[in-house]
Amino acid sequence: MDLSYGEAAETFRAEVRAFLTAHWPPAADLRGADLKAFIRAFRATATEAGYLYRAIPKAYGGSEQPVDVIKAQVIREEFARARAPAEIGGNGMNMTVPTLLEKGTDEQKELFIRKTVAGDYVWGQGYSEPGSGSDLASVRTKGELSADGSKWIINGQKIWTSQGMQSTHMFMLVRTEPDAPKHDGITYLLIDLDQPGITRRPIRQMTGEEGDHTFCEFFFDNAETPVSWQIGERGQGWYVSRTTLKHERASIGSADGLGRQFAKLVELARDVGRIDEPVIRDKLAQIEGFVLSHRYTSFRLFSCAAAGEDPGPVALMMKLLLTEIGHEMALLAQDLIGEHGFVEPSGAGGRGNRGPRGPEKWLDQIMGSLGNSIAGGASNIQRNIIGERGLGLPRDLAMSGER
Amino acid sequence: MDLSYGEAAETFRAEVRAFLTAHWPPAADLRGADLKAFIRAFRATATEAGYLYRAIPKAYGGSEQPVDVIKAQVIREEFARARAPAEIGGNGMNMTVPTLLEKGTDEQKELFIRKTVAGDYVWGQGYSEPGSGSDLASVRTKGELSADGSKWIINGQKIWTSQGMQSTHMFMLVRTEPDAPKHDGITYLLIDLDQPGITRRPIRQMTGEEGDHTFCEFFFDNAETPVSWQIGERGQGWYVSRTTLKHERASIGSADGLGRQFAKLVELARDVGRIDEPVIRDKLAQIEGFVLSHRYTSFRLFSCAAAGEDPGPVALMMKLLLTEIGHEMALLAQDLIGEHGFVEPSGAGGRGNRGPRGPEKWLDQIMGSLGNSIAGGASNIQRNIIGERGLGLPRDLAMSGER
Amino acid sequence: MHFHLTQEQAAIQDAVRGTLADHWPLGRLHAFADGDEDFDRTSWDALMALGLGGILLPDSGMGLLDAALACEVAGEAAAAGPLIGQLLAVAAVAASGNGDVPLDALVSGEKVATLVHGGSAYVPCARAADYFLVVDRAAGVRLIPAGEGVTIEPLKSTDRSRPVSKVAIADGAGHAIFAAADAMTARIADAALVLVAADALGGAQKVTDMSVAYAKEREQFGQPIGRFQALKHQLAHMALDAEPARALVWYAAYASDADLPDAPRSAAMAKAHLCDVFVRSARAAVAAHGGIGYTWEYGLHYWFRRAAFDRAWLGSPSEHRARAADLAGW
């Protein structure tokens, strides 16, 4: 085993650093529109240099580089170290673009990819509906063809859309063949959210978190989208939505967040003066056993991805493992904060400016850790996936008809 | 609330004590057959006095007393304190007799109850079969009528029969209508185990435990039993086996065993010199929270039984609660015994004489605690029962056809 | 021998339950949670009209068990108002025979008393309180009238049903009720633990009931989700966690009423165990609900927050487990 990236990677790293020194940061006095312009230009240059949008064809504003997990990782590390703007992330890059590349028409690719890469289009996900929960195929939002057959008329409701308040567009599943079997009556549509038939509302969460950064509900009242914005065959939307590309997705970074959070938990124990208690030390070390297992397994997954080998079932376990560790950390944190827990942290869950936050800030994690188990697809679904796809156990009777 | 039994009970207690002083113990020099005879006579006198076999009609050797949970408890306590022989327990008293009283013919009652009460007949349970597990209705042992229709000819295998080596008779489920629906093709039979067609074999358990006191396997090779020994209608055996009477079953004693075991766990922590470790103290107190919940809930159940009130779902939880507490105690015990765990306890699991046993004796509990979850009907079945009968959740799809 | 609720006791719980259903529905709680008050007079008066204020009067014919049953229902409803402080203040003043305090006004609920845990600055419903009952095992029991050397700093509270403030009380302010050495001091401190355990029991039962009800009504994959064995077993474990623990609260209260030697230790065990149960149950309930349980509107979070309060108030579970270990002579 060898955790160094190897010489080639280090040479490449030097190259990336040289590039960054040459093009970043902007002049200290750059502000507002000028700064925006500079960043836009920087991204363009970085893309030309082959550092950003590597999975995207040049034709659509990408740099169209061969898949190289290690290089991608080096780029992530160096851009992060230089605090330079990396790819514009979000649903657009993670979901819309890969789906378009695989299933979109040339016209659609032309129409959407470049603008998404440029950050002009921000995409919201339109899968979940009130009552659908883990049963994503139970789509009730209706799509009907206009009289002239040129447009889809959409009525219904979508929920749990992240970045909902910022989104300019949405990719969504709508039921277009009410009489077809559950999975065969769904069509995958793109839609412009800026139209009278669509209203949005932020969802207030248990943390109290609300406002622009949170999840949204969308209401569709005769909203419209051109039939030419439909991806894949009519009625085949469910299968389109299963499309996911994994270009360079593997990233060691995934484990860093957890490691940082655990380090903060140790700090908390220190701050509240309980780091010397044997009960706390034992519990911390117990949790760290799982934290390190997660960390080194992410190395393993990264290594397999780099070698183009299949890591096996363990890849299916990372999400649930993360959720369960978060749960254990929450219970310990709740013990540690003690009476600080009486006070709700300022800007709870918010991402805006905050006042100084003491141990009570852990309430965000204590509640948020429950969010994971929900957002990440309910944990019971994860357990089914591990049991069925990972261990090869027979399908759940109630669901087997469903998949 | 009031945990005293009340005046009437204390008057009765005095009466019982007086009786015991008068009739117990035997002369110190009494031995062998004489001692046996004395004990037999004592039980007879105690029954006449109305202290034993209270649920059994006088006609069949019982004392036929009105149901009185408190009196029954006082009797249990005083007989235990005086170390006087109480009712002969086991499957016979717990299963055979109640079943006979409810479903047996007068001839059958006459034939079996008195001898069972006297301890001449020892009954083994013939429900489980290899592969049946929790699915008791999946009986494969075959019963066929003899040509003259006077006898059942039995072929097959039964397993997990407690007291198997001591048993003189067995109550068993056999499949007599192979073509009937699963639950309607079973007949409930009594059988004399002393015949050439029956061989028995003790099951060696993971503890290493084997020999006379352990569970047995029974093999039936054209074994026979008279049709007159069949209880209930042919094909209705499954429903006969569901019969369970609850005469004076409620007992505070049920929790005492757990309390004693927890006290021993505390002693273990002391013996290995770790009682002062905060981690151990915290863990012990955590477990005790459940131990006391179990103890006081058994008071609650006893109180409800005495008042003839329905305690509700909590009654369904005691078995699983006990299993889970045993699991937690086992994990702590395994930590506490440390290197003592290298050595297998003398007479592991045995009930015979033992040498002096140190902390390693906890290995019996550490393994035995797993036995509970199996013997007590697999824990997952218990969870189904709590969820469905206790909380009113809908039946399990896979099993709903079954019940 | 009687160790389950009498019909009278069940009836009292139903009365409290009904009153709170009328005067403290989720809508009121939502409004209260987003308001600035730390007290709700309407629901408080409705509860007091039932005579709860007098439960711990020496001649009430009731005792800590009955007080616990009332606090259990208050926890179930996430009721506002310092019920625990009020009940204990009445008990303390009545037992002390201190004439300077208008006992009747406390019994009637006209005057409001809140509990201050000795050594802690965090106090629920402090702004509304007319009296502060300071219970400190090391310093005794004092009752301080609002304004007599009491300074209050309102805080943004995690528990929206019982908003806390930071409170400072001048040394020697108010009336001395019991000295530290007086057996009543420990008795009242222990009683407080039992009443918090009861509040936690009610909360754990509530979130379990909400989860079971939701699992019966909510459908996924064409099934009520309560049919899925995994969720069914999670719900069974929630019930297994809360229901047997009920008798632990009963016993702790009974032990105090019957003055049994293990009363102090039982109080510590009940506080530690039930507060852990409530925290576990609240987490399990959100998970059992999925997305909707995570929304503010659904309201489950009010009990999650109340669980955080109960757990931290009057000392953490690990703190009381350590006390219980000492009291057992381990």
Added chain:
Amino acid sequence: MHFHLTQEQAAIQDAVRGTLADHWPLGRLHAFADGDEDFDRTSWDALMALGLGGILLPDSGMGLLDAALACEVAGEAAAAGPLIGQLLAVAAVAASGNGDVPLDALVSGEKVATLVHGGSAYVPCARAADYFLVVDRAAGVRLIPAGEGVTIEPLKSTDRSRPVSKVAIADGAGHAIFAAADAMTARIADAALVLVAADALGGAQKVTDMSVAYAKEREQFGQPIGRFQALKHQLAHMALDAEPARALVWYAAYASDADLPDAPRSAAMAKAHLCDVFVRSARAAVAAHGGIGYTWEYGLHYWFRRAAFDRAWLGSPSEHRARAADLAGW
């Protein structure tokens, strides 16, 4: 960057696995468990014929990771024989250059060495051992030939695959290999922890595999029991417990081979975590099997017993977690 097994490493594991399948099937284990021996020459020679004895020779081109992979498979098969002691004895003697010990006979497996944990009297396979490798962080590393001041009292062992004896060794007996202060002493003590963690990983994987296989084949209520969601999730959690922990063992071994500063702490974490995992997995496996898992014949208990051994050997999980906390400077 490479952090998964090479094809060579996978091949070595398969070779060891195949050899043990041939020479150490359940039938042999059953016979051995009821016999009086504490060593099985046949399976030992078969393993040594693969060259395992030399893995930790300085010039083997292999390292602790490869040793861990071999020990993992030994745990999987509940193999008899002191593999861990043998590998470490070879490493210690070779590194020390001590000429008084016939290194070749140890490498070939002709001579058998067992590990003695400094301060502990319990030693596996002591009666068969030709050498006792005493590793004591406080007193250094010694190698004592059997019979030179070594007294052995056989015991009825919980782990039937590696029977222990009570061993007393006269002070100063045998060859001094490394002083306490020598870095190699700590290095070998840490390596021992990693190899036990690897044995536990193999055991946890084995009982998980047995449970999954049984759940696929066994039917109840007309279904393979693995279809029932509750059992399915219990099996998923067994896998979740064992599979990610694999990388923890890899890293601890790699850290030692690469001489990284966190090698000692990683060894402690791996020993503590994997031994807990193995104990949990063995319990879960018996529960997942039901009655048959509780029988002697089925054999699952051999791993349950091996888990008890691994957990208690070289210090308990809580002991090593406490060390890890100190090493982290908490």
